[in-house]
Amino acid sequence: MKQLEHPCQEALTLTAVLAALSDSVRLDIVRELAECGERGSSAFDCDIANSTLSHHLKVLRLAGVIQHRKEGTRCFVSLRPCMERAFPGLLASVLRFHPADVRAEAEAPTA
Amino acid sequence: MKQLEHPCQEALTLTAVLAALSDSVRLDIVRELAECGERGSSAFDCDIANSTLSHHLKVLRLAGVIQHRKEGTRCFVSLRPCMERAFPGLLASVLRFHPADVRAEAEAPTA
DNA sequence: ATCTATGTTCGACGAACATCGAATGAAAGA
DNA sequence: TCTTTCATTCGATGTTCGTCGAACATAGAT
Numbered sequence: 001m002k003q004l005e006h007p008c009q010e011a012l013t014l015t016a017v018l019a020a021l022s023d024s025v026r027l028d029i030v031r032e033l034a035e036c037g038e039r040g041s042s043a044f045d046c047d048i049a050n051s052t053l054s055h056h057l058k059v060l061r062l063a064g065v066i067q068h069r070k071e072g073t074r075c076f077v078s079l080r081p082c083m084e085r086a087f088p089g090l091l092a093s094v095l096r097f098h099p100a101d102v103r104a105e106a107e108a109p110t111a
Numbered sequence: 112m113k114q115l116e117h118p119c120q121e122a123l124t125l126t127a128v129l130a131a132l133s134d135s136v137r138l139d140i141v142r143e144l145a146e147c148g149e150r151g152s153s154a155f156d157c158d159i160a161n162s163t164l165s166h167h168l169k170v171l172r173l174a175g176v177i178q179h180r181k182e183g184t185r186c187f188v189s190l191r192p193c194m195e196r197a198f199p200g201l202l203a204s205v206l207r208f209h210p211a212d213v214r215a216e217a218e219a220p221t222a
Numbered sequence: 223a224t225c226t227a228t229g230t231t232c233g234a235c236g237a238a239c240a241t242c243g244a245a246t247g248a249a250a251g252a
Numbered sequence: 253t254c255t256t257t258c259a260t261t262c263g264a265t266g267t268t269c270g271t272c273g274a275a276c277a278t279a280g281a282t
Contacts, residue, residue: 049242050259051244090204159272162272186229
């Protein structure tokens with residue numbers, strides 16, 4: 001069973017992590033993983049092509065944010081503990097804030 | 112004296128802030144501002160063209176991270192307090208970590 | 223009024239990115 | 253073995269980004 005490559009902890013860079021988190025699709029993915037733990041990679045409800053999702057997961061993986069675990073033909077992703085060691089508290093500091101659209105919905109009058 | 116435009120606090124988005132911080136030149140600028148306070152915009156010692164520096168400052172300004180203050184022909188930039196209100200603690204959480212090259216220098220043997 | 227110093231904007235360029243569909247790969251099941 | 257299923261990779265396309273030099277704008281000095 002071929003596993004995907006993960007960079008070692010020393011190779012993680014702050015700018016790469018921030019770049020990985022600066023996309024709304026990827027930020028949603030990370031948020032979901034932080035709240036619900038490991039998920040099958042097909043369990044994300046974003047309206048994008050499968051190949052695009054795979055690309056975003058790769059970006060997050062190469063930045064050190066998530067890890068892939070293959071099991072048969074399926075693939076599970078979760079937050080990478082290594083990330084917390086390299087940049088302790090960073091992820092929590094980012095996920096504390098909700099994305100712009102959610103804030104807008106919460107603040108805007110319903111009408 | 113024409114001042115430059117700054118977005119209002121409600122318009123700031125998390126992804127835009129992260130994207131603004133995901134460039135090493137801009138991260139260095141923010142780090143310097145956080146440590147030394149307001150600076151003249153020509154006082155940054157990055158080896159880039161003036162127009163490129165201006166571009167980076169614009170990205171940071173539009174993301175809400177910094178503010179511009181013009182005084183005569185000169186221009187001073189500083190961290191924007193509004194940023195701390197919109198995303199309290201975020202900047203500190205990011206700046207706590209040093210950029211990759213600095214870490215590499217600190218960890219790698221000199222030989 | 224003209225010059226000078228300081229910054230911003232414009233136009234252009236290559237590099238990197240987000241996206242998609244198609245092709246490929248890998249593993250389980252018939 | 254053949255098929256099916258799931259995910260990654262490839263190739264293509266349009267967009268965005270970082271960078272530069274040149275042109276412009278503004279304010280002070282001569």
